Structures are given as C-alpha cells and as structure tokens.
Amino acid sequence: MTTVKIATWNVNSIKARLQNVLAWLKSFSPDVVLFQEIKCVDDAFPRLEIEDLGYNVVTHGQKTYNGVAILSKSPIEDAAPGLPGDDGDDHARYLEATVFGKIRVASIYLPNGNPIDTPKFPYKLAWMDRLKAQMMRTLSLEEMAVFGGDYNVIPKDSDVYDARAYAMDALMQPDSRARFRSMLHLGLTDALRAFHPEEHLYSYWDYQAGAWQKDHGLLIDHLLVSPQAADKLVNSGIDKGPRGKEKASDHTPVWCELEI
DNA sequence: ATGCCAGGTAACACCTGA
Numbered sequence: 001m002t003t004v005k006i007a008t009w010n011v012n013s014i015k016a017r018l019q020n021v022l023a024w025l026k027s028f029s030p031d032v033v034l035f036q037e038i039k040c041v042d043d044a045f046p047r048l049e050i051e052d053l054g055y056n057v058v059t060h061g062q063k064t065y066n067g068v069a070i071l072s073k074s075p076i077e078d079a080a081p082g083l084p085g086d087d088g089d090d091h092a093r094y095l096e097a098t099v100f101g102k103i104r105v106a107s108i109y110l111p112n113g114n115p116i117d118t119p120k121f122p123y124k125l126a127w128m129d130r131l132k133a134q135m136m137r138t139l140s141l142e143e144m145a146v147f148g149g150d151y152n153v154i155p156k157d158s159d160v161y162d163a164r165a166y167a168m169d170a171l172m173q174p175d176s177r178a179r180f181r182s183m184l185h186l187g188l189t190d191a192l193r194a195f196h197p198e199e200h201l202y203s204y205w206d207y208q209a210g211a212w213q214k215d216h217g218l219l220i221d222h223l224l225v226s227p228q229a230a231d232k233l234v235n236s237g238i239d240k241g242p243r244g245k246e247k248a249s250d251h252t253p254v255w256c257e258l259e260i
Numbered sequence: 261a262t263g264c265c266a267g268g269t270a271a272c273a274c275c276t277g278a
Contacts, residue, residue, distance in 0.1 A: 013267055039268070064268055112278055171278065206278070207265035
C-alpha cells in the first residue's frame, strides 16, 4: 500500500512565495501539489529549487496573471494544459496530468467573476460549464481522479464568515453554486467534507482589514475526487500553517490522502 | 459607500484579485 498526499494551494505568485513554498514542501512533504496563480511564464518558474526537493514539475504559465502547476514525487505523464473549447481564451487556468502511474490530477484556477454586472461573471459561468464537460470526459475513464484548485465558489452560507457581506459577490451567486453542485452530482466527492463536516472551515483570508486575525475567511479551495479515488480516501484537511507566516499567500493548502 | 492589502508591470500609477 502506498499513501499519496495530494494538496492544492493558490500561492499568489510563486516567485514572491518561493521561500514559504520551499519550507512548506520540506515540512508537510506532500506527494502531489496543485498550484494556482503562479503568475509567471513557464521559463520563469523556479523549477530547479523545487526539483532539488525531489519533485517533478509541469507548468502552464502566463505573464503576470493566473498560471497553474503540478508537482509530484512520482514521474508526471500525459500533461495536458487548457480546457477543450476555450479557443481564443488565453487565461492559463487548467492543467491535467497523471501521477503515480494511475491518478489523473487537475490543477484548477477558476475565474473569480467579480463584479457580477460585468462580462467577468458570464465568463466565469461559461468556464465552469467547460470545466464540467472536461470532468465528464475524465470521469468516463473510470479511474482515480482528483480535481483540485481554487474554485472561487463558496458552496454554502456556512463556508463564509458573514454570508450577508458576500451576498452580491460572484463567489456565492446562485448560478455559481448551482454549477458547483452540478459537478458534485456527476459523482464527485468533496474530499475535505468526507472527513470534516463542521461549519466555518476556511482556506482563504483577505489580506485586508485583519481578516486572518479575526478568522474572517472563505472556503473556496476544494478537492473533488472521482468515485475510484473516493474509495481510496483515508484523510483530508486544511493546513492553516502557511497562512500565519511572514509574506503569506492569502490562501492556505487543502489536502487529502489516498491509500492506493 | 469606500478603502483597507498584496503582487506585477512599468514607472513613481494602475490593474487584478476575492
């Protein structure tokens, strides 16, 4: 039996976060990592520093904005950047690959969608439709799959410190939530919730207004796993450690473990 | 009602984020 620990983390710039990331990789020792918002082109990714810690690396980068990456202590096979159907969409928000020879993982940076009265919101919803279509294709393989990332969706009112404060926010609009639920209805399991049903667990705290100190957070980073992966789930959690460090990202890692 | 903070780019201001 092999235990595979898979974590997702929106690092808010890999270059600004490199020392925090290296320290976390050493101490937490995840086997697979899904990064979002690396905010750099592929050639600028600090690949050597991370490879020195025993990881293989694939990136789907972009200048200044977005950008996703996958790390694995195993070889990484069949990496596929981008979502089918996003012709003309130059946002680097999706990367899928196979790790440990048999687990298909995706690093997802779903569009934020604010403000909701601008084209950004319908862009978010259309992107969610394309993501769901890709999930269906991958699920049709009937293998272990983990779709992790910054979904930019607050699934329930109890996943935010003050639902009223976010009522008009794209992260908790009924249209956003319905699409998130429809992904679960494909047969995906929310890996965090499989072990942690408790309310007011967060993965993001704004830099502003002392949100971290007041625990004014949001739960927007999620790991959705296929039935074949759900059968192998043994644990999950949120590692709040990195959010409390100097020069922290505003997100903290969410993780799960599979016994394969 | 607005800005608060942080990062990137490019320039000493503006965009984006959630």
